[in-house]
Amino acid sequence: MIVKIISFLRERLRTVIRLSYVVLALLVAWDVVFVDKHHAHTWAEKHIPGFWALFGFVACVLIIIVSKWYGHLGIMTREDYYDR
């Protein structure tokens, strides 16, 4: 059953991707229009629409770029490094 569901979705990958974008847009719209932000702790959360969406995306990009940069400084090395 699991295999069937996955292959069903994979065959319609384009539609799945489009639907995902729609979900993302709806989520931000819901946050901006409906969610009560009176109890948020900081100014940014109260006043920037879709603050956490921005935060999540920037966080993800930042983590990938900074980590890879750090790794390629010489931290990542060949697998038999300790064997010699």
Added chain:
Amino acid sequence: MIGNLWIHPAAVMALGALLMPLVPRAAKKAYLLLVPALAFGAVYLMNGEWGTYGVFKVLDFELIFGRVDRLSHVFGYIMTLMAFIGTLYGLHEKEDAQHMAAWLYVSGSLGTIYSGDFLTLFVFWELMAFASVFLVWFRRRPQSLWTGYRYLMVHTAGGLALLAGFILRWKATGSLAFELLDVQNPDLATYLIGAGFILNAAVPPLHAWLPDAYGEATVGGAVFMCAFTTKTAVYCLARGLAGLDILVPLGVFMALYGVVYAVLENDARRLLAYHIISQVGYMVAGCGLGTEMAINGAAAHAFAHILYKGLLFMGTGSVLYMTGKSKFTELGGLWEKMPRAFVYTLIGGLSISAFPLFSGFVSKSMIIAAGFEEHNYWAGFLLTLASAGTFLHTGLKVPYFIWFGKNNCSKETWEKAADPPWNMEWAMIIASFLCIFIGSYTPYLYNLLPYPEAAAEYHPYTAYHLSETLQILLFTALGFFLLLKKLEPEPKISIDMDWFYRMGGRLFYRLARGPIQSADSAWGEGYRYCGLFPLMTTARFWSWFDWHGIDTVVDGIARTVRAVGGQVRRLQTGQVQMTLFYTVSVAAAVLVIFVLG
């Protein structure tokens, strides 16, 4: 508790382990399930029976084996439960010794948790290290032996720091009771004890043992290891050092540190190991905040973490068990071959990422909320940043590069891949169920927490929290798919803090072969000339003196001196290591006499 009789769950596990070789093969599987179930039963029956049990007086010390209160109960509860799930997962394993090592390890953990004094704690603490190292050695690869020794040496060093802290504290206060230390005015003893605890909690820079050992452990062994050592340390921090300020920045730093190394990691199990460091960072930060809500959060997150991290190690472990591979560059596209293992791993990944309706959502947020409530905004934001990283790796990278992505499987790997045996699957089903149950029905976990009133006031399912979490997670997913190319696994290893002792050890080895050995020979030569030569000359002189027999009174002296010379020669063979050994022994004896006197 049965009537007035208190049964220590650690004793159940230890006795169960020791009796294992006597159990006939036909009854083995039932026995393997029965003993952890009994230990869980022993913990379960303690609920509400708070108090101190199992107190023994030995010399001047009061040994307390059973301090049962809400904090120890929640940890004992989840650990015995995990012992059952982990044993079920490894049920197919025919070698008794593997189960015995795992159970003694669990026993060490439980003993530490229920101990009320530092002496008892120390004994169980060491049992944990010495039993768990076998879970690495049983992998039986050539490198397993070395990894195990490194693991053992690091933990021995941590144990020594702990012991030194206990002795100093005893000298200063005359008490070995395991209570909250004076965290406002920490002294050397507090720092040494803290160092011992945070080494086991894998706080950088004392963390490299964790990915090193957990990546190398046996398939079943890793499931145990990921649950017990670090979470026992979190318990000790929550008990002894709650509110120690430095734990907050340390915890936040380790939450991010684990994330960075997880990006670089190519081995699925080592990636998960780095994510333990990241997740334990939340708990350490919670202990450092020290408020009721933060301690609740640390305990809740430890509880949830043991289940979902166990589940993730079981999922990737089943891939390793079936295919013999755990590196992303040797796997990929397995969704057709191992679909069920995929679903369980995904549930673990969604739980660790704190998706709504999964366990992390109701536990991790408690710590972050405690940070914001204390107006510790930078801690709150950085921990949120780390949770984006958590979803990025464990929720997306692990499942994607094993079950989807580029198919890097060799023909042999591909043919071997299939869903794992029934016992492994059932263990994963139970863990998956609990992950979802905890996330969906909060009173189950919240009633077990150390401060249930504070927990009852916390509501994770608000519109704001839901919206915040979903935005962070789904936009992290967007970033993941947009930057997929950059995340392609590379067949590399990353240098970490273990470089210092691995390369340092090599330096020592070279020193030992070069300078130290020549120093040893020089010492021997020097000794021959400066020590033996005068002695023998004296002896020969007396011999000559005797030989010529001037006086019968001195007749025996030559023989005596010769004998003494021989005795001295036997006592001191002139080797550096023996001399060092004697010197260190005498120094240690003097130190012990000074401390006890």
